[in-house]
Amino acid sequence: MTDRSPKPASKRSDWWRGAVIYQVYPRSFQDTTGDGYGDLKGVTKRLGHIASLGVDAIWLSPFFKSPMADMGYDVSDYCAVDPMFGTLEDFDALVSEAHRLGLRIVIDQVISHTSDQHPWFIESRSSRKNPKADWYVWADPKPDGTAPNNWLSIFGGPAWEWDGVRRQYYMHNFLASQPDLNFHNPKVQDALLDTVRFWLDRGVDGFRLDTVNFYFHDERLRDNPPLVRDPDATSHDAPDVNPYGMQDHLFDKSQPENLGFLKRFRALLDEYDDRTSVGEVGDGARSLKTVAAYTSGGDKLHMCYTFDLLGPDFTATHIRKCVSAFQQAVTDGWVCWAFSNHDVMRHVSRFAKTEDEQERVAKLAIAVIASLRGSICLYQGEELGLPEADLAFEDLRDPYGIRFWPSFKGRDGCRTPMPWEKGEAHAGFSSAKPWLPIPDEHRHMAVNVQDGRTDSVLGHYRAMLAFRKAHGPLHDGEMTFLDSNRDLLAFIREKDGEKLLFVFNLTREPQEFRLPGTDVRPVDLPGFSPRSAGGILGLEGLDAFCGRL
Structure with a gap:
């Protein structure tokens, strides 16, 4: 496999500006324990492949201790590695080896909510008078016993779950087992920032902030109005089959108080050298306005990304509209573009009209995104041109897909394991049956099939990223x-x-x-x-x- 010699990471404090970030979904990257799940040692084992692409940093999806109801986005301990992925020592070894290879480490910080098994929530739900009673969003029912308002969960149904001990509802923007933290409480902010400092002290170079505009809610709990759809809108928060998209989410997210917390977050990062932050903003037609607010002034987030290029439209008109709108709305902030991630159908399947043109589309897509102004995120497997996996219902693990099947198949199709060696058991990912099946067509696109071939998608990615790095205008021109x-x-x-x-x-x-x-x-x-x-x-x-x- 092609590798590159160790190279110190850039010493520029704004290394993130124009950087190429490679997203690793750890449970699907490389298994070293034979349990069918990827782990941190597996990521370390495959760092040579990532380095060979010529990227600047790695974004690690969550590896924290979790009951895994939402694949790790339901955290039960922010300062511990889940045994599925290994140990803190494994994480430290990963960071050390990544830095030796000139790669920075960005971790996924999921702080808008926790697992219902987090000790904070267990204490909070125990009574209305305990020290953490208001660490989560609790509210009394209406006189008829129904939920406090009309807010909806992205994963289906009301955003409120009844708790018989407190005899109150708690808010959850996602699963009922993912209660929302109450950011209006300064003690909650303090506790979360302490967990951020924990990882900064271990050498983490930055944070990807999951659902960054979901932190605060309207304290008056006002109902969201119905959405008046804009046919020209480029960003949507949920698939059309989900009633979540029928509301104008004025009050359950994107509240003005968030700016104050983001300033506190940035001040903490600025205590350390060369750290960065990238926020995920899902705010419908208001996404660019939110990004502008969150990245302006140099005292909040370094950069954000929206869902504008994560849809099905791969046309000149659409891309120009999205980029132009960003340039007009965000005058002193920075954007991070992506065509794929762990939450959307792989872009080769979204953009290609036939299977025959998938390879050509994969090569053209990286040429386009590598030429845009901004930083870019690549998602594991896209450098191989992997299409979306078509999974049977019985193979699904994603609660989102299970809830809305068959009109929406969820996110498992983009989360299947990396194919490393065509001829090995389970394509070299694991010695055991993987947690999600690996399609045969992916096996034929494995790393060892494409490695060393300049005409392959993998070879093209390496060449295109080298081209980007060689030309100053593509960095921040x-x-x-x-x-x-x-x-x-x-x-x-x-x-x-x-x-x-x-x-x-x-x-x-x-x-x-x-x-x-x-x-x-x-x-x-x-x-x-x-x-x-x-x-x-x-x-x-x-x-x-x-x-x-």
């Missing part, structure tokens, strides 16, 4: 869109006198583009070779061009 027909995405990236023109044809038909002047010199963009004559650039379907101005 300015970005200006050019007029074209609506089927072409054309823009200039510029920094320190270097100007690069990018043109992408995301259609399946040949297109022409008039080059701006006669002085455009072609630059070798990995995997693409369109032709120009007489100032006219000809691009085939799913094609790309880069030129120096």
Whole structure:
């Protein structure tokens, strides 16, 4: 397998600006214990592969102690590693080896809610007068016994669960076993920041903040109004089959008090050198406004990402609209773009119209996202061009998919284990039956099949990320869109006198583009070779061009 020699991580305090972050879903990356689940030692074992891509950092999905009702996003101890994944010593070894290879470690901090098995919640629900009685969002029922208001859970049903001991309802934005913390209580904020400091002291380089706009709720518990749908909206909080999307979520999230907490969070990070933060913002049509508020001023989050590019639309019109809207709304903040993650269908399956074009779409997609202004997140397996796995209902583990099957199949299809060796048992992921099945088509796309081939998707990712790193404008240069027909995405990236023109044809038909002047010199963009004559650039379907101005 291709590797690279150890290289110290960048010493720039703003290393995160323009960085490429690789998301690892630990339970599906590499199993070293033979129980069918990936673990931290497995991540350490495969760090060479990650380093060979040329990325800057790793985002680790949750590995904390948890009953795993929501695959670790229900934390029962913020300062312990779940035995499924190993030990704190295993984590320390991972950080040490990652740093030796020049990779930074960003961990998933899930602090909007805990597991109902967290000691804080066990104490809070025991009575109305204990020291942690108001550490969670508790409310009395209406006179008829129904929930305090009309708020809904993303995972289906009301966002309220009755507790017979306290004889009150508690709020949960997700599963009933994931009660929401009461951020209006300063002691809750203090306790959570203490857990953040715990990981900072262990050498963590940053945090991905799960559902960062869900921290605060409206203390008056006002009902959400119905949503008046905007047909031009690019960001949605839930699939259409989920009634959660029928409300305008004015009061159950994105409250103004969150800005004060984010300033406290940033102040803590600033006590340490070269740390970063990236927030996940799901706020429907208001997402960009929320991102602007959360990343402005240099005293809150370093960057955020939304769901704008995580939908089915892979067109020039859509991408230009999303990027332009961000540039207009977020004047002094920073964005992190992604086409895939652990919560959405893999983008090869979303964007490709046929199986035959999946490889071409995979190569074009990384060329597009690596050329945009911002940092980028890659999700494990996309460097192989993996499509979404089609799983049977009996194989599902995701409570979201089980709840809304068959109209929505959930998130398991993008969480299947990494295929490492085509000919090995379970594609080299584990010696035991994996927690989710590995499709045969993934086995044929394994790392050892693609490694060393420059024409493979894996080879293309390495080449494209090296291209991004070699050109200063792609790090944090300015970005200006050019007029074209609506089927072409054309823009200039510029920094320190270097100007690069990018043109992408995301259609399946040949297109022409008039080059701006006669002085455009072609630059070798990995995997693409369109032709120009007489100032006219000809691009085939799913094609790309880069030129120096």
